[in-house]
Amino acid sequence: MPAFLPLLSENSSDIFPSLNRIGPIVLPFPRPSTLPIPDRYYLLVEHETSVDLEEVVSWLDEGVEKVIIPLAWANELIGIISSDRLLLLLDVANVSAVSDKVRNGVSGVLLKSPTVDLDLISSVAEFFSGSSIHVLSTTDAPATPSMIRALQSIGATLLIPGSQLTLGATSATQINVADAFLAPISSDRPDGLFPTVVSTETGHTLGLVYSSVQSVKESIFTGKGVYQSRKHGLWRKGETSGATQNVVSIRADCDSDSLEFRVVQHGAGFCHLNRQSCFGEASGLPALEDTLRSRLESAPEGSYTKRLFNDADLLQSKIMEEANELCIAESKEDISFEAADLLYFALTKCIASGVSIADIERSLDKKAKKVTRRPGNAKPQWSSKPATPASAPAPTNIGTDGPIRMRTSDLSTVTSAERAQLLHRPVLKSDEMISKVKPIVEDVRLRGDKALLELTAKFDKAKLTSTVIFPPFASETMQVEKDVREAIDQAYSNIRKFHKAQADNTTLVVETMPGVVCSRFARPIARVGLYVPGGTAILPSTALMLGIPAQVAGCKEIVLATPPRADGSISPEVMYVAHLVGASAVLKAGGAQAVAALAYGTETVPKVDKIFGPGNQWVTAAKMLVQNDTDALVSIDMPAGPSEVLVIADHTANPAFVAADLLSQAEHGVDSQVVLVGINLTPEHMAAIEQQVEEQALALSRVDIVRQSIGKSIIVKASSVEEAIAFSNDYAPEHLIMHLEDASAKVPSIDNAGSVFVGPYTPESCGDYASGTNHTLPTNGYARQFSGVNTLSFQKHITSQEITMSGLQGLGPVVATLADCEGLEAHANAVRIRLRAQEA
Template identity: 75%
Template sequence: MSSFLPLISGADAELSGALSRIGPVLLSSQPSDFLPDHAYLLLESSKEPVDLGALVHLLDSGIEKLILPLSSAKGVIGSIPPERLVLLLDVASASAVSDKVRSSVSGVLLRTPTLDLDFISSISQFFTKSSIYVLSTSNEVPTASNIRQLRGIGATLVVPEAQLTLEASSPKQINIADAYLAPIVSDRPDGLFPTIVATETGHSLGLVYSSNESVKESILTGKGVYQSRKHGLWRKGETSGATQDVVSIRADCDSDSLEFRVVQHGAGFCHLNRESCFAEASGLPALERVLASRLESAPEGSYTRRLFNDADLLRSKIMEEADELCRAETKEDVAFEAADLFYFALTKCTAAGVSIADIERSLDNKAKRISRRPGNAKPQWEQKKESAPAPAPAPPAQKPKVDGPIRMNTYDLVQSSTEERAQLLRRPVLKSDEMIEKVKPIVDEVRKRGDAALIDFTAKFDRAKLSSTVIFPPFAQESMQLPDNIHDAIDVAYSNIHKFHDAQNNDTPLVVETMPGVVCSRFARPIARVGLYVPGGTAILPSTALMLGIPAQVAGCKEIVLATPPRPDGSISPEVMYVAHLVGASAILKAGGAQAVAAMAYGTETVPKVDKIFGPGNQWVTAAKMLVQNDTDALVSIDMPAGPSEVLVIADHTANPAFVAADLLSQAEHGVDSQVVLVAVHLKADHLAAIEQEVEKQALALERVDIIRQSIPKSNIVKVATVEEAIAFSNDYAPEHLILHLEQAKEQVERIENAGSVFVGPYTPESCGDYASGTNHTLPTNGYARQFSGVNTNSFQKHITSQEITAAGLGKLGPVVATLADCEGLGAHANAVRIRLQELQN
C-alpha cells in the first residue's frame, strides 16, 4: 500500500513524473499523453447507461483501476473483475451498498468532509476485503500526521494535486517526499532505512542505506541518492559516472526498509566495476549486457554482427529455433532449445532497442487487459499431424476483419461437385489428440495432489484464491440473492424442463416371457454419482445448470456434484447457486477447466468422485473428459463428444429475414469457433440480400459483435433448389440445432433423421430451447447427432436386465444353450446347464 494516493490531472509534468516514482497515482480526467505504469482513474459521471465498452477500453489501455460512483458500478459488476474496480462513496451513501456490490469491488474511495478515524475504521470493517481510500472535501491541507493515522487503520489518504508541491512543505501545500515518508519509520538507532537497489527487472545490485534527506532528493530529481554512514549524502555516480535513473521507490510490508528500482549507467553499481555487489549477472540480464556490448563493438564478420546486420538471417534463426523448441520432448531438450530461442529473440530485441524491462512491461500491460483475443493460431501456423492424411482444402473464407461488412460465404449446391459438397459438411478441424496432451499434466497433478492442485490451478487460471474448493448444502441464502425477475424466470424454466424430463422417466420394468417358463426383464436404476460441468468463461450459464441438474434430479441420482469456475473473489454466481439449490446438488466444486473434470473423475480429499460427467465446455474441458473416460483407473464415463456450438437454418420464401438473421446470430455469438449455416431454398436474390443485411444490422447492435465478426465469416449460405435437397443436406450435416423456416414446417419434421434438436416454424427460436421451453440444450455437435442423442433423463440412468427360468423352462431352453456352448468349445458353460437337466431327470 502506498503512503498516500495523489489525485492529479497530469498537467504538471515534473510533479507527475516525481509522483509516478513512489506509487500509483489517481487521474482526475481521462489520460491523453501522460499515463504512468500504475494509474487509477476517477470517473464521477453517473451517465446512464454505462458505456461498458469504453470502460473496458480504458482498462485495456493500461488503467489499473477504475473508480466509479455506486450508480455506475452497478451496471458493470460481473463484467469487470473486482480487482480492477473501486467504488466512489459519499458518507451518506455508504450504508446503501449491497453485499453483491461489496463483494464485486476491491476498494472504496470514501469522500468525507472530515477525517473521522472512528467512522473510517467502521467503513473499513464493513468492506473487509477492500482497500480504503479517503478524500477529504475540506480545503484543509493534510499533514504527515494525518497520513500516518490513516495508515494506522489500514486506509490511504487521497491528496489533490493543488495541495502537493516539490518545494518545502507549507500551510498551503505538503511536499510529496514528506507525504511519502510520513508512515515510514526506521527501526535502526541511526534512523536510516536499509535499501535494496535493483534493476528494473528486480535483479539485486546492492544494499545501501537511505535517510529522509536522500529519499527526498531521489524523489524530486529522479536520480539515485543514498546516505553513506560515514560520508553523508551519496549521489551515485557523482564521481565515477555510474549514475542511476530511479524508476520506482517502494517501502516493504513493515514500512521500515526500501527498494529502489533503477536504470544503472556506466560500469555498474559495485565499486569493483561489476553490475552487482553480490556477483556478476547471470541468465537473461547477463545475456542482455553481452548483446548490448556486441551491438556496439562486435567486429565485422563475427556471427553476432551478422545477426545484427542481416535481418533475413536473424528471422530464419528465430523460426528455426522456435520449430526445434516445438519438437523438443524431454525436460533437458526443452530447456536447451528454449535457451537458443531466447538468445536469438533477445538479439532481435537488442537491435530494435528493446530491453527485458520493456518486454516485462508489455507482459504486465497484456495481463491487465479485460478483453481477450481468441488465441487461435494464424492459418500458416496451423500444421496438421504428419501421420494424418492432408484434408481437402476448405472452401475459401474471408479473413475476419476488425471492421467492414459482416458477411457469410455463399455456395450454390446445384453447381457444387461431390468434393465441394463434402467440404461444406466439414467442421473446423478439432485437434483432440494435441489438446489431450496439453491437459494431461493438469489431470495428473489433480490426481496426485488433490485439493492442493485444484487451489493452485484455480489461482492460476481463474485468478481466484481459495482456501477450500467445495461448498456443501445447505447453501447460504445470501449466496442465492437474485432480482425478482431473474428468480421468477428461473422458476418458470425449472418447471417446464422438469415437466418434460419427468415425462421421460418410465419406472415400469419391461417384462417379456420369451418362451414358456423363461421370463426376461429390464429395469432402470439411476447412476449413483454424477458430475455436472457448468461453464463460466464469458457468460453466466444458469441454463446449463438447469439442463443438467433437472434430469439428474428426476432420474434419482444420489449425488449431484456441480462444478463451475469461481469468480475472482472466490464466489459462485447467485444464479447458479440458486439452480444448484433447486436441483438438490450435493456439492458445488469451485473450479473450471481440465482440473474440475479431473477432480470429479478421480475424487480429492473434499471433492466426491463421480461415475459419469456431463456438460459442455471449451476445448480444455472436452479434452479432459475424453482423457479420463479412457482411463480404467478413473472408471468414469461422459455424456457425449463436444465441439463448438452450431446451428443450421432451412429457409424458404416464407421466411422473415429478421427472424432468420436473429437465429443465425444467436449461435454465432457463442464463440469465434461457432459455425452457422443457412440453407436457402430457392430464395430470390433480394430475399437473400435482405437476410444478409439483417445479419449485419443486428450484429452491430450486439455487445458480442467482436466475436460475431470472427464466426460469421467462417459460416456458410448454401443455396438449394428444393426442400428435399435442403433436408438431405441437413441430414448429412447432422446439426446440433436445426431451425425450420418453411411453409409447411411441421410436416417436414418426420423427414429429419439427424439433428440434436429441431425448432419448428417462425415462432420457435432456438433460444427457447436453450432456456425454458422444456427440451434439453446439451446436444451433440460436430456431426455426432448421427450417433448420439442430446442429454435426457435416460442419460442419467442405466438399465439392468434380469431373467428367471423355471425348471420346465430350463427343460426346453437348456438343450439349445448346451448345443451352442459346445459349438463354441465352452464346456463349462454347457456343463452348467446339463448338470441341472440331469438333476431334473432323477
C-alpha cells in the same frame, strides 16, 4: 502493498519526483495543475454532487489506476465500473451503512478516522475481507514509522498528506519520504543490509546488490542508482566507470525484506565485465533491442539492417509481409517462427523512431487501464483476408464494411481430400486446455470452499461469503416479469411432457432357458451436477433442459451450478427454474472451479456422480479432466465444442427462413460452425439467400460476431437429396434443419445428428427453448456416437438374474466348461459344488 500512500496538493512539487519513484500517488479531484501526471495514481473525489459516469470513465481511460468515490456514488457506479478500479471513501461512522452490494463492488476502502485506532481498523478490515484498507487520519497528528508499521501488520496502508512529508529530516511535524518508505522494511542479515535486485525497465535482471537505509534515501532523492558495498561503503553506480543509472522505481518484495530497483542503465552495462547483466548475456527481446540500437549507430553501409533503417518503404513492406505470413501460419512451430520475424521488423521500426520496449510496455499498460473499449473490428482495407494454403481455405470478407458472405464448394467437383476438409472442424487443443485448468481443479480439490471463494472473486469478479444457496429459495430471489414467468412455465410443461415419456419405468424380464430368468431395471443417478453458463447472461433455458430430465428421472440430489453476477446474486430467472425442477442446491460459481467443486465436493458443495451441461473451453476441459480422475468417481454427459448447424435446402426453401436459421446459430460465437447444403439451387435462389443473410445480419446487435462466424462458414452445392443427406450424415451436425419438399419423409435417412428440425416452420430456436426436445446436444461430429441429453442420461440400468435348481442343472455344465477353458477353477467350482449338492 505500498508502505504508504502520499496525498499530494498544489504545494507538493518538490517531493513529487521522489514519491513517483516509490509507488502510487493519490491526487485530489480536481487534479492539481502544478503537478505532472504520476506514473501510477489514484484520484480522490470528496464532493458528493451527482455522479457523472462519463467523467469517471474518462478519468480511468486517461490512466487513473483507481478512483476513490464517496458512498453516495457507489450505487451508480458499482456493476458498471470494474471493482478493481474503485475504492470507497468512508467516514469511520458510516461503515455500518455499507450494503453487501457496495462491499462486493469495490476493491478496497479509504477510511477517514479522527485517530488511528488499530482495533477499529482491524474490524473494518474483517468486514471488507479480501479488500485493501487505507487509512487517512483527519487530525493534524503527523505520521510516524511506528504507525506505518502497525497498520501494515493488520493489512492496512496509511495515507499521508503531502504537507506532512519532507525530503529533510523527520521532525515532530513531518516525516522524511524515505523514512516512511523504509518503515515496514526490515533486514534479516546481521549487517542490516537489504538484498536488492537491479532490473531493467522491462524487468530483466541486471544483478544482485545490497542497499542500506542511507543508500536507499539517496536513490529516492536523487533518482540515481546508489547501493551499499559490503567492503567499500556507499556505492554510487557509475561514479568512476561512467555506467550510471537512472532509477525508474523502487519497491519492496512481499515479505518486506528485500528490494527491487528498476533502472535505465547507461554505458557499457551493469556488470563489471562490461555486460548488460551479471547473469550472462541478454537473450530474446532485450538482446534484439540492444543489437538493433547498436546497428542503428554503426551498421555498415549495404548491410540488410542498414537498408531497413534507411528505406522506410522496404521496412513497411517487410512488416506487412511478415504479418501476412503470421496470419496464415498454422503449426506451433510456424507460428512462433513467423511471429519472431514480425517482431524483428516491428522492433526495427520502433528503434529507428526512438521507441523502446519499455515505451511499448507503458503503452500496453495504459491501454489496459482503459474502461472504454473500441469494437476491435478490422479497418475496411483489411476486410478481405489474403489467400491461405489449400489445406485450410481462408474465410473472406471478415471486415467491418465488406459483404457478409459464406464460402462455396461444389460436391460434384471437389476431390476426396477437399471433401474431407469440408467436414473438418477447428482442432480442439484438449491437452493444452486440460493443462491450464488442472491447477484450478487441484486447488479446489485440496482447499475446498476457500479456494472456490477466491477463484470466484478472481474469475467471476464476485466477492462471496458463501458458495451455495439451499432451498427453500427466498421469494425475492425469484422475482421475474409476468410474461417471462408464463413463458418459462409453458416451456417447463412441454419439456417435462416429452422427457417424462422417455423415462424407463419398466422391468425387462427374459427367460433365456428353462429356469434361467434375466432382468434389467432402471434406477436414477443419485446425485447430479447441472452446469448452467451465465454470469452476465441469463440462461434459464439450459437450466430447464438439464433440470427437468433430472427431476423426471428421480435424481435425489440436483446441484445446479452457475456463475454469479457481479453483486454475488444469481439471475432470478435461473433461480425460478431451480425452484421448478426441485434443485437441492445452487452453487454460485462458474468455470473450471465449479466443475471441480461438483466433482470432488467441498465443505458446503455436495459431491455429485455425473456432471451435465455446456460451457466454454475451460468448462469442457475441466469436465474431461475430472471424468478421468479415479479420486473424483464422476462421469460427464458428453464432449463439447462450438455450437453448429447444418441446413439442407431445396427449391422449396424460403430464403428468409434459411438465412434466419443460419444466423440463429452464427450469433452464438465467432467459432460457431454454420453449413448450408443447397440442392440444385439456381444462382438466383442462392443469391436471394445470401442477400437475406446480409440484410438480417446487419440488423442484429451481435453483427460483429455474425460477420466473423459467417465469414468462416460454408455453402456446399449438392446435386440430389441423397447426396445432401450423405454429406450431412458424414458431418454429423449438432442441429440439422431440413428445408425440403416432403421433409418428414426424409427423416428416416438421417443417421447422424444431434436434433433434427423438419420443415419450413420448425426453427432451431423452438428446440432451443420450448418445443420439448433437449438442446444439450453433441457437437464436433460426436453425433456419430452420442445422443443429446435425455431422461435416460439421468438413469442407469441394473441387471439381475435368478436361476432355479433345475435351471442350474441345464446351465451349470455350460458355465463350468467355459470356466475350465479360461483356467478359472474357482468359477467352475462355484457351479460344481451346487450341482454335487443337488445330486447328494
